[in-house]
Amino acid sequence: MPAKSSTIVTALTAAAVVVVGFLGYQAAASAPDTLTPARKDGHSASKGHSDRPGKKDRTPAPVPVPAASGKGQRVVYSLGGKRVWLVDAKDRAVRTFTVAPSTVHPQPGTYTVGSRSVSVTGSDGIAIEHVVRFTTVEGITVGFSAAVDGSRPDPGSSKRTGGIRESREDGKAMWDFALQGTKVVVVA
Structure with a gap:
């Protein structure tokens, strides 16, 4: 047997x-013979560029990193452009994407990531994930986050919030890039 x-x-x-x-x-x-970063909407990412999640990328070339944003690895947030760049140590943008700004805005300057949370409820009552906080303005914490339901804040809202909303895909990229202590540069 x-x-x-x-x-x-x-x-x-x-x-x-x-x-x-x-x-x-x-x-x-x-x-495939060559690999390109995949986007959630099924299109290939072009040179780290992500814009209008879920829609076809209509921008032929990535938006350049603002010249006055410093050097080295950093997150760059343009208040007027409503855009973020994740910049590597060689000053190359590894990803850029649009965001929905909060109703409370940080002043232009250099900050560092002070805290992070995988998931919490935002001050607007929405479930959010990949929260990366970098400053406080008038007692309101300001940071990047993605709404679990994919929603963006109401631009006409009078509620004072510090959540700079990004898509879930961009939120995950931010989470992976912006570890505790990472420099965040806010430009006008």
Whole structure:
């Protein structure tokens, strides 16, 4: 009986190796020759550029990082442009995207990421995730976050909030990039 059991185990192991090998071959055969960052909406990201989540990217080239935003690895937030850049140590934008500003705005200047939360309820009562906080203005904490339901704040709201909203995809990119202590540069 033991010889028969080992024959069955050997046959099952050989069959499993064949199946895994076949699946690996299929995966390799269907993989593209070059990889580009994937976007949630199914389009390829172009040079780290993400704009209008869920819609076709109509901007042919990425928006350049503001010249007066310093040097080195940093998050750059343009108040007037309603845009964020994630800039690497070599001063290259690895990603840029639009945001919906909060009703409370930080002054232009340099800050650092002071705290982060995976998920909380925003001051507007909306469930948010990937919260990256960098300053406080008049007692209101200001930071980047993504609404779990994908909503953006009402621009006509009179409620004072510090949440700078981004898409969930952009929020995840911010979360991965802006660790505790990361420099945040706010420009006009």
